[in-house]
Amino acid sequence: MTTALSTLPSAAPLLAVEGLEQSFGGVMALAGVSFQVPAGLIYAVIGPNGAGKTTLFNALCGFYSPSAGSICFEGDELLGLPPYRIAALGVTRTFQNLQLFFNMTVLENVMVGCHLRARTGLLAAALRLPGVRREERQLREWAHEALEVCELADRAEQPAGALPYGLMKRVEIARALAAKPRLLLLDEPAAGLNDTETLALRDLIARIRAAGITVLLVEHHMPLVMSVSDRLLVLDYGSVLAEGTPADIQADPRVIAAYLGGAVQYAV
Amino acid sequence: MRRIGFFTFAVGVALLPALFPDNYFVMAVGVSAGLNAILAVGLNLLMGYAGQISLGHAAFFGMGAYTSAILTTRYACPSLIALTAGLIIAGVIAWLLARPILRLRGHYLAMATLGFGVIVHVLMVQATPWTGGPDGLNGIPPLNLLGWSVDSDLRWYAVIMAALLLAIGLSLNLVDSRIGRALRAVRGSEFAAQMLGIDTGRAKTQVFVVSALFAAFAGSLFAHQQSFVSPDSFNLTVSVELVTMVVLGGLASTYGSACGAIALTLLHEGLVVFEDYEMMIHGALLMAVMIFMPQGLFIGLSQGARRLWRLKNKASA
Numbered sequence: 316m317t318t319a320l321s322t323l324p325s326a327a328p329l330l331a332v333e334g335l336e337q338s339f340g341g342v343m344a345l346a347g348v349s350f351q352v353p354a355g356l357i358y359a360v361i362g363p364n365g366a367g368k369t370t371l372f373n374a375l376c377g378f379y380s381p382s383a384g385s386i387c388f389e390g391d392e393l394l395g396l397p398p399y400r401i402a403a404l405g406v407t408r409t410f411q412n413l414q415l416f417f418n419m420t421v422l423e424n425v426m427v428g429c430h431l432r433a434r435t436g437l438l439a440a441a442l443r444l445p446g447v448r449r450e451e452r453q454l455r456e457w458a459h460e461a462l463e464v465c466e467l468a469d470r471a472e473q474p475a476g477a478l479p480y481g482l483m484k485r486v487e488i489a490r491a492l493a494a495k496p497r498l499l500l501l502d503e504p505a506a507g508l509n510d511t512e513t514l515a516l517r518d519l520i521a522r523i524r525a526a527g528i529t530v531l532l533v534e535h536h537m538p539l540v541m542s543v544s545d546r547l548l549v550l551d552y553g554s555v556l557a558e559g560t561p562a563d564i565q566a567d568p569r570v571i572a573a574y575l576g577g578a579v580q581y582a583v
Numbered sequence: 584m585r586r587i588g589f590f591t592f593a594v595g596v597a598l599l600p601a602l603f604p605d606n607y608f609v610m611a612v613g614v615s616a617g618l619n620a621i622l623a624v625g626l627n628l629l630m631g632y633a634g635q636i637s638l639g640h641a642a643f644f645g646m647g648a649y650t651s652a653i654l655t656t657r658y659a660c661p662s663l664i665a666l667t668a669g670l671i672i673a674g675v676i677a678w679l680l681a682r683p684i685l686r687l688r689g690h691y692l693a694m695a696t697l698g699f700g701v702i703v704h705v706l707m708v709q710a711t712p713w714t715g716g717p718d719g720l721n722g723i724p725p726l727n728l729l730g731w732s733v734d735s736d737l738r739w740y741a742v743i744m745a746a747l748l749l750a751i752g753l754s755l756n757l758v759d760s761r762i763g764r765a766l767r768a769v770r771g772s773e774f775a776a777q778m779l780g781i782d783t784g785r786a787k788t789q790v791f792v793v794s795a796l797f798a799a800f801a802g803s804l805f806a807h808q809q810s811f812v813s814p815d816s817f818n819l820t821v822s823v824e825l826v827t828m829v830v831l832g833g834l835a836s837t838y839g840s841a842c843g844a845i846a847l848t849l850l851h852e853g854l855v856v857f858e859d860y861e862m863m864i865h866g867a868l869l870m871a872v873m874i875f876m877p878q879g880l881f882i883g884l885s886q887g888a889r890r891l892w893r894l895k896n897k898a899s900a
Contacts, residue, residue, distance in 0.1 A: 376778060402780035416771030418835065419764070427768045431780035433761050437789055440760035441753045447760060454761070487775075494779055 329354040329498060329529050330375075335384035337367075337374050337553075344370040345381065346553040352498070352531060352546075357524050359532040359540045361564075362550035363573075368533045369411060371550070372502050375531075376408055377401045388498065403431055408500035409487040411533075417476040421467060421486050424475050425458040428493030432457065461493040464526075465519060481512040488519065498529050505536040517543050541565065588838065589752065596744045600737060608852070610736040614808060616848035617743040618801050620841040621750045623828040625797020627840035630829050632758060633790045634770030635685060636693045639700025640825050643795040645707060645817030646673040647802025652720045652812045653713060662727045666803040673799030674792050681788035700822050707814040719813025726807040739808050746804060747841070750797055754837040757793070766790050767835070831872060833879020842881045 328351035337345040344367045352358045360368050373379045375386060377398040386393040393401050407428075416424050433454055435447050462468045465485045470478060475486055484504060491499055501520070505513050513536060520543050524530055534540045540547065541561045549556040549570050557567045564570055603609045626640050650669035654660035660668075684695045707714050714720065726733040726742065733742050757763050765786045768776035773783050806812045824847065832843020850868065854861040876883025 378774070397782075398777035399780050399782045402778055407780075408778055410775065414772040414775035416768050416775070418767055418771050423764055423767075427764045427776070427781070428779050430761065430765060430768075435761040437757075437762050437793070440762040441757045441793075443756040443760070451760070490775075490779065 328352055329389060330531070331385075331387040332375075333385045333387070335371070335374060335381050335386065337370055337379055337381045343553050345374065345384075347384070348550070348553070348555055349384075350548050350555060350558060352529060354497075354529050355524065355527065356545040357520060357530045357532060357543055359534060359544035359547045360550060361534065361537075361540055361547060362556070365552075366550040367553040368550055369502060370553075372408065372500055372531075372533060375401075375500065376406065402494065402496075405495075405497035406500065407491045407494045407496040407498075409484070409491050409502055409504060411502040411506065413480075413483055413487065415475045415483055415486060415490075417474075419475055420471070421462070421473055421475050421478070421489075422455070422458055422471040424486055425461050425490050425493045426454050428461065428490035429454045429457050431494055458489075458493055461489045464492060464522060465489040466515070481508050484508065485519075488523075492523065492528075496528060498531060499523060500531045500533075502533050503535060504532070505534055505539050513539055589748075589755065592751070592838070593748055596748070600740055605736075608849075610740055612848060612852050614736075614739050614743050616845040617740075617747045618805050618808075619825075619828060619844035619848050620747050621743075621801040621804075622798055622825050623832065623840040623844035624747075624750045624754050624837055625794040625801075626825050627829045627832075627834070627837065628754060628757065628766070628797075629790050629794040630826070631833075631835035631840065632763065632770060633766040633787060635787060635791070636689075636696065636826070637791075637794070638693050638697040638819075638822050638826065639703070640696075640794070640798055641817040641819070641821035642700045642703035643673045643677065643798035644802040644805070644821070644825075645703060645812075645814075646676065647799030648806040648812045648817070649707065649714060649720075649802075650799075651803040651806040652723050655724055655807075656720055656722055662724065662803075662807060663729070666726075666800070669799045669803045670796055673795045673802075677792045677795030678788060681791040682784065685784070685787040685791060697819070697822070700819060704814055704818050707817060714814070717814060719811060719815075721811040723806050723810045723812070725810070726804065733807070743804060743808070746800070750800075751837055751841060758837065762786075762789070770835075827869065831869065831880055833881040833883070836879065836881055839879050839881030843879065846880055 330352040333349050335345050335348045336343070348367070348371060360371060362368055370379065374381045375393065377393065377396050377400070381394060384394065388404060388406060391404055393404070416427060433450050435450055439447050459468065459471065462471055465488055467482065467485055467489055470482065475483065478486065488501070488504065505516055508516060517539055520530055520532070532540070532544065544561055546558070546560060547564045548558050549564060551573050556573060557564055557570050559567070599609050599613065622640065622644060626637065629635050629637055647669035650672050651662065651665040654665035654668055655662055680699065684692065684699070687695050708717050733739055765776065765781045768779070768781055769783050769786050776783050805816070828843040828847050829840045830843070831847060832841065833839030850865060854864055857864055872880060
């Protein structure tokens with residue numbers, strides 16, 4: 316099911332990372348990583364544990380401050396910006412360890428996702444001016460749309476903490492979609508899911524791309540990665556080992572040696 | 584649903600003095616319960632919703648009270664202007680303090696706010712030329728609302744309950760809005776909140792200022808109502824008691840914190856008859872509530888009531 320969409324990087328990539336370096340003490344977690352993500356693709360980042368995938372995500376989102384390199388998103392330099400400014404530019408993410416707002420309902424969680432699309436300030440909110448009510452209705456509608464996409468509409472009023480694990484992961488995706496990002500970072504969305512849920516996740520990721528959102532995916536589940544991604548980046552010890560289409564990567568002897576540990580065929 | 588709760592509360596508050604005219608518990612205790620409830624509702628925005636502790640909230644309460652006291656007694660300033668000045672002073676100090684202090688978390692934030700409360704208390708005691716020192720300031724004139732002088736118990740009851748309803752209304756509106764959800768998101772996961780575009784530093788600053796304003800507002804009313812202020816009303820014990828009210832009533836519930844404040848105020852009054860044993864019984868009751876109703880009095884009691892109701896229905900069916 317490999318999609319042979321425009322797999323060559325277009326002239327102006329959505330995201331261009333150049334020579335990114337991040338070290339913790341003496342450990343180089345990212346040792347000069349460069350890659351480009353063309354708009355409209357599903358771009359996966361794979362690599363063994365400790366290869367630097369999550370570090371890369373945290374650096375892209377502004378949670379770490381890399382010591383060197385540049386992260387160019389649609390012409391804006393992200394390096395040095397705080398996470399909330401990066402989010403405002405159109406980048407959002409989900410988390411490997413759930414970061415749901417357990418003190419709210421599913422709908423409210425997703426409504427927080429709409430934060431950037433609304434204007435209501437402190438005073439207007441406290442006085443509940445007529446414009447606020449209108450905006451609340453609009454937010455509710457947007458949140459429901461995002462829940463619809465993630466097939467969670469019937470769970471809207473439940474407390475987020477009462478859902479089964481697989482659905483919680485979906486709420487995180489719905490919440491991120493509600494922000495209308497142009498780049499969505501999914502950090503191990505399949506971790507802890509069963510086979511049925513993983514299949515549904517694959518369809519969901521494909522729907523997200525169809526909606527025009529570029530997806531950057533970190534994932535260990537190889538059948539999922541190989542079937543859904545347009546291009547892959549393989550990291551090892553904080554460096555880029557290979558980059559290409561799923562077919563290229565699966566045939567790449569370096570990847571097989573370093574990461575897959577032998578000739579393995581995946582049912583895709 | 585939200586409206587029904589609010590109106591029930593308003594009607595109840597309005598009926599009490601009609602049902603029990605000149606009753607000490609309604610008029611005197613009711614007024615001090617009302618003031619505490621305003622403080623608790625404001626502190627709950629910070630603690631219950633945004634998840635940030637403050638062990639120095641009595642300082643803002645004191646700033647409102649002392650600003651009103653000093654301006655009205657020394658400079659014959661109209662009480663409404665003094666009240667506004669108190670709000671501005673407390674708001675600006677809270678704003679200046681918020682950025683550096685709210686970077687801290689958990690125990691560290693508790694220590695920093697506690698330190699702030701202690702400093703403000705020391706200033707009240709030591710700055711004698713301004714504050715009257717440990718003896719405080721007396722002779723504060725009654726509150727004057729555009730010519731209407733608040734000079735009887737019933738009028739005070741009306742003013743403070745109106746202020747409490749205002750505080751509850753503002754809190755309910757705020758919590759169920761874009762801003763309120765951002766605050767709750769900060770408590771839920773600061774990490775995720777930032778990634779959804781929420782400037783968490785700004786959100787925490789805002790709520791810190793708002794809760795300081797609630798406290799300063801209550802402080803101004805308190806100074807006029809007592810016609811006397813002294814540092815004892817704004818010490819560490821008061822700050823701790825405010826936190827207790829919020830936790831006892833139930834964190835992240837506007838009505839809960841108001842209930843917690845009212846319950847704790849009534850408890851103090853009710854236990855006076857036990858004299859020396861008052862504090863012991865007080866402590867034991869608080870422990871019992873926290874053990875048996877960890878979600879707080881408000882949720883605990885309403886769940887209990889619902890269970891009783893179901894039992895009764897079953898029995899009659």
